[in-house]
Amino acid sequence: MRLHPDRQYLCPNTQFPIMSLATTYSPTDVEAKWYQRWQEQGFFKASANPKKTPYTIVIPPPNVTGVLHMGHMLNNTIQDVLVRRARMQGKEACWVPGTDHASIATEAKVVALLKEQGINKLDIGREKFLEHAFEWKEKYGGIILEQLKQLGASCDWDRTRFTMEPELTQAVLRVFVDLYRKGLIYRGVRMVNWDPQGRTAISDEEVIAKDVQAKMYHLRYEVVSSQLSVDSSNVGPDNGQLTTDNYITVATSRPETIMADVAVAVNPNDPRFSHLAGAKVRIPLLGREIPVIFDEYVSMDFGTGALKVTPAHDINDYNLGLKHNLPVIDILNDDGSLNEKAVLYVGQDRFAARRNIVKDLEEAGLLAKVEEYASIVQTSERTKAVIEPKLSMQWFLKMEHMAKPALEVVENDTVKLHPAKFKNTYRVWMENVRDWCISRQLWWGQQIPAYYLPDGSFVVALTPDEALELAREQSGNASLQLNDLRQDEDVLDTWFSSWLWPISVFDGFKDPDNADINYFYPTNDLVTGPDILFFWVARMIMAGLEYRKEVPFKNVYLTGIVRDNQGRKMSKQLGNSPDPLDLIQQFGADGVRTGMLFSAPAGNDLLYDEKLVEQGRNFCNKLWNAFRLVKGWQVDSTLPFANDKPVAWFNARLQAAIAELDDHFEKFRISDALMTVYKLVWDDFCAQYLEMVKPAYQHPIDAETLRHTTTFLETLLKLLHPFMPFITEELWHALAERGPREYVTVAAWPKPSTVENSEALLAGMDKALAVVSGIRTVRNQKGLGPNKPLTLVAKTDEQTLFTEYEAIIRKLGSLSELSYAEAGPAGAVSFVQGSGEFFIPMEGHIDLAAERARVEKELEYAQGFRESVMKKLGNEKFAQNAKPEVLERERQKLADAEGKITALEQALKSL
């Protein structure tokens, strides 16, 4: 802060005690204090209250592994703004917090931690591993929620849930059993996405395609037998090389999989290969013989036209294999290394094997060519490992049945997406969704409630006892014991628990008719990122419709990604992500919250810049100083009410702004809502209103003005509260005349009231302020100080109007005199506002030529403007086609322009 050396910043005068407050707002103590009190008061607690309208948000449960990052800051600030406003609107506002067990992410973390201690997951076994995992969760799992409190998040902490707690696990199991019995869950061998690092299957949605520069290897397979002998006349000259020396060349990007080859496929219409009917070829290096098959699936114009068929390691090859009844040879272990079936390179990792086989092929002369080739690889969203298509036994949920209604409710706006453009994305996904692979070969998660009988068949049941009963029934063997049953080793996908979140947090599965679920469900708004639109949002809609026959929420607000100011994603590697807690420390939670919201339209990425939170902090400071001013005023109750006009005007502005604010909220334009209050506070209240009513230094104010001003400030605090809860609560109480008062946290949200003559007031003040602005411009141009008393002579046909605002113009313009005249005095600088002309006598020394040039320029512009309007009005077709009100407006514009031109011409004459 820059301080003036001669100025007293702390005023010892006890007559104005508040002035001893620092000129800047200091958030740290204030925030801790109020958060604690809010909790003591139980403001965030919500319960089914039939007298109130419920308003519910369930938090997107952060991973237990997570620590607060900028994305959470944005996301949770928005939720808190919505919840706090709803609470003030008198709704029963319920924000349910919690965490997600994040199956694969957490397991990976715990595995890594154990590894550091020299412990292998497989050595200690499932039970012991889970002990470690829970220990870890107890230690770190709650950190992120504690951090949210510092942001001011007004969650009902008593309702904190965890997706893997016993109750929620029960919900998951119930749903699994139910869907299984409905025939929607099935078990089967399918080609799935296998993550060799996590050693588990993952769903299609957890796979990320990455562009890579890959290589295409052309391998030579020796033709060992053919019904037709190789006849060179059958082979075109160009294509000769494909089978030269009795070889067929096959293109592949994965040479290490040749040991799993079961055929080479060519297109039956391809003349280059027609002689190979019934032929066999030898796998390079390995020497195993495989047939040549013909299928139109093979493109003649891609690669060499010949395709190696490897059913175990490629979905297309798998389908081809099914069609041609080919065997499946899986040469990969779960961790991506080669197994004995590969015969060669056994034990090597797939990528090492690739390097080695390429070398060996080359040495053997079986590598015809290597091409650079732009391709994509599928990677695991969580571990980043390259995915292997793998044939394995997994559990699946049929999606078609659920996708249909879930699409419909978004199409017909029962669930509204904000911004609406995501509707398209959503539709495409819903129309193309495939069955959901829900089993994971992990331990951290809900174990699948399927129990295998000794004969290999299985039953699905909520509890082991129930399973035993079913098993006895199913097998007809009444002597079966629990020991004879073996529960499925796999756990369920994390999202198989999160999709139940809006229901399960209210115990809607355990007790589907309980008071909470009936009251709080469906929830109102969901705030989350578009990256989990399918993972989570779509599936919650499905679960909601399936289990409550009702959508889980009415609005989905999709935030953007927080990036750095160069547009890069924030990441640990780049080190471009600020620590949110440091930011809160430095700028205050309110400053950070508003900073985040300043630039965050729904669905757009937010380019984070520290300038934003600085702006937020500065806004807090502005508000703080407005408070200091008002609080410092002394009242003289003998003084008459001197500010009728400013009070009436600001009230009109305020009511208009409240209506505008509500409109922005309706449309989920949160940053626009913030900007509306920001400008209302900074521009209208501080820059204009307070300057109008502010008494001269150490002069008292009249009681009426103070009363109105205090009320205004209180209303502003209410409007600001959802955005900046801490400072508003602090000032709200500091503003209280005597004793404790109710909290602004639970104050009633202002309703816009209609103000009589509102439009006239607003328009009149605009004109007055334009004149003030004109005066200040002259001051600036002429290098006059802001307080040097000036004289203003006004020549206007709206004298009555200006008389009403005269006191304001005098005060804000620092005028010693304001008079009206028919003509301007000589030796004055003038400016034109509307059709009025305003003169400021300059005591002689003004530059006439410069003045003349300035006015002439303005005149020229006005004349040009008049020309264009006249031209438009003179156009017959315009006159015929334009709507009457448009015509009327054009005429008005013309009249205004003419008034201005006259005024300017007068001004020129008087110079």
Add this chain to the structure above:
RNA sequence: GGGAGAUUAGCUCAGCUGGUUCAGAGCAUCUGCCUUACAAGCAGAGGGUCGUAGGUUCGAACCCUACAUCUCCCACCA
């Protein structure tokens, strides 16, 4: 490869049904200022061929057509 969206001031974005305040806001920039609430501030100013080229219309940032560029989503050609 398929689809969706975007392109407006230095930056981030508004701009509804073509005509009001149609070219706006915040930030940044420039100039002046210690003026007794606030220099984390005050006052004022400058800044844009609305991606390009055509078209429709009396009239286009807005509608149509091409092109360019960017972003996102989806995708089983080895």
